[in-house]
Amino acid sequence: MKRARTDEKIGRELLGRWNDIKAKIPVTRTPTGLPLPRLALPEIDEPGEIARYLFGEGLPGEFPYLNAAYREMYLEPVREIESFEKNEVVAAGVAPAKQSKKQPTRLPLQEEPTRLFSGLMLAEDTNERFHYLTRHQRTHRLSTAFDGPTLYGIDSDADGVFGKIGEGGVAIDTVEDMVRLYDGFDLGSPNFSASMTISGPAPIIMAMYIAAAKRRFGPKV
Structure with a gap:
């Protein structure tokens, strides 16, 4: 200096x-x-x-x-x-x-120190947000926030929950929702993982996640 x-x-x-x-x-x-x-x-x-x-x-x-x-x-x-x-x-x-003109090959990498936390409205909206957040990341490490009804294991068509659907997190009611939530991500890749902020309904949400992966990539995923 x-x-x-x-x-x-x-x-x-x-x-x-x-x-x-x-x-x-x-x-x-x-x-x-x-x-x-x-x-x-x-x-x-x-x-x-x-x-x-x-x-x-x-x-x-x-x-x-x-x-x-x-x-x-x-x-x-x-x-x-x-x-x-x-x-x-x-x-x-x-x-x-x-330098080679070929595109770099995505190889298994170590776990990222950062997980990108997001969850809003419907599965399609959160999926769009996930893709936006990970567009420059070398690995895709996500953390999913769920709305109030999902956290309490209540369906979005239940009485009295309409105003809480998609508030503060994503609304997940079916396996189809889970498929749309992570659409475009390779769920079986070593470069992808998803954390989920969920308590009581965790076994159901986990089962939906596994079912979504099997629908997209086959029963051996």
Whole structure:
């Protein structure tokens, strides 16, 4: 940091690198249309502070990994690392000249430290949300929230529960609901697992889950 503040050449190089990083950060939009950068950087333009951030904290997925182990925080693309500076995808551990154009093969990986918790409205709505949450994950580790009637083992067509259907979690009444809930996910893959926040009806929900897997992948799943 001291050299960054006293050496004009180093200071200019750091400032140029910082501006290049900021310029190449992709922009996303919130559900209301508000544009936001994929990575929020501190508003600094002093070379010493830039050096402190880059070498003392680091960008996500870069040394010394204080911000995150992966570029996308806990949402790391499958066996890929994308540089914020180069704005290009580089196969992990492979030099650019030797990269294959083939898509990376999904291999069994260790359990993720993060489970994505979601559950809302009907099975189709939660399924859409699950796919949105896992679109960048290298493995799919889900945690399912159920609505009040499901938690108490009450069907959605029972008297007095209409206003609670899909509130605070997903409504699951049948095996068909369970099939739709995890549609598009490989339930038998070592890269997929689902946790379920359920108490009393747990044996029934588990039986539905197994039945849904067998319907999709056969009796030997």
